[in-house]
Amino acid sequence: VNQVDAVLAQRSHRGHRVLFGLGIALLMTVLVCTALGAVRLPIQGLLGLDALSSGHHTILLDVRLPRMVLAALVGASLATSGCAMQAIFRNPLATPYVLGIASGASVGASISFLMGLAAFWVPINAFALGLGAAFLVYGLARVQGRVAGDRLLLAGVAMGLFFSALLSVAQYLAGERELRQIVFWLMGGLWNASWERMAYGLVPMALGVAGLLSQARVLNLLLLGEEQALDAGLDVEPTRRRIVVFATLAAAGAVSLTGVIGFVGLIVPHALRFLTGPDHRTLLPASALGGAVFLLWADLAARTVIAPAELPVGILTGLCGAPFFLVLLRLRGRA
């Protein structure tokens, strides 16, 4: 452990600078996102120099701010969760949804729409089935008390496909109204953010992210491989289980409130790994900050580019995130 820490210490100075830079970026992002939106709010009012009209007051406090907080929380959760999943699977393609959370949650939401349940049931059912799918995968991949990474990954893919098929059943059985609701939910969006609704996902997201941040050193060890981790005196099995639980809580909490927002959990950790290197003591908090910044900008675009209408943010994360990542990949290759 000491050797590993010694090697990583050399990088930590750079890591601190990256974290500091991301902190500043988040601050600037929050200022820009508060000032801009589908409706232009008077700058004197925003600065507190002048009273805001009642309508503008509602727009700022009941619409724009809860939406920004949700974007930051969801972005941070997905990116941190994705970063941890990539580490424990030692697979660059791993995402927060790798254990079938997204398709499980989608089935949960679709069932709520098909049954015509009240709106507050949608995040609850999505969360329950997302979590259920992940734990089912974990349980099925566990043979004789051991969970091999490859087996877990394959079980996750298979379960994801199973739930996708269930989702297709739900879509096929749906009437025109329910079908529109399901498709809309699948695109992923932050338009129905509110302080009350946020309460549903806040606890799992906060718990998951905080839990993952506390596991940074352990993730560094797991990244070296199972044998080295065992040599370093790490009890691999329960550690991995703990990390999977945290990553799952963060991802399921996020998905339950917003639908499926892709690419954040895949791209943000990779982009930051280019900057900080693989030390999770820097990479995990950097992913949390970077995920928040990324999703805040993506949602700013979602709510302004075609104003007075808006786009589902999930479309934009893919549309902007994927090319950005491909450019990064090429630059990295050249370096």
Add this chain to the structure above:
Amino acid sequence: LCELGARDRLVAVADSKSGLPEAVSGLPRVGRSMGQPSAESILALNPDLVCCSASQAEPLARAGLRTFMVDANGLEGVLDLTLRLGKTIGKAAEAEALVAGFRRRMQVVAERVKGAPELLVYFEGQGKSRGQGTLTHDLITLAGGRNLAGEQLASGTGASYPLISTEVLIQRDPDIIILDGSEGDPLTVAKARPGWAKLKAVRTGRVYASNITYTDWTPQCIEGLEAFARMFHPERFT
């Protein structure tokens, strides 16, 4: 078909999640209105004509069935569809009489709401509003309302089903809100939305539910037109 006096010629209907009209309640049901119906089951009934959506027609036509596509755009589209259907089933005169009746009812509504103050109306179904070119937009406009989504997007994206920003909704502050497919009491649903409690329509209790048959490309849209006009201008219908 029922309103054209062809109820006795119907052999079966597709099942629908949003419920079937009373007039066809006793008929056998084959497949569902959404998705692709089984051509074999329909062939077994040996119908002369299958009325279906454009997306369903092709495989049925290939199976040797004669199809009639029931897709329509806007209120004029529904009236035109009625006329074409009448011609196709040999009830052209009935269809013309039916459409003439519709036009008279539209005329009555137009006279009633003429000169009334134009109210700003926001319509929402499954999270999205209805822009220009949709039947809903026509109904709102003819009933003496100004459709917020139609107006806002006139020069914009041209989206027929836009997701209107809540910020814009609060800024424009519509006089009337119509929710389609809302669960339970529309006013309660509206009050629970973030930032909606202070909207003029919510404060004055002018949040209404729309019946799906009003905006669903059926002749009942004329009932919808009358219902909307009564919603907007109750003082003119006493």
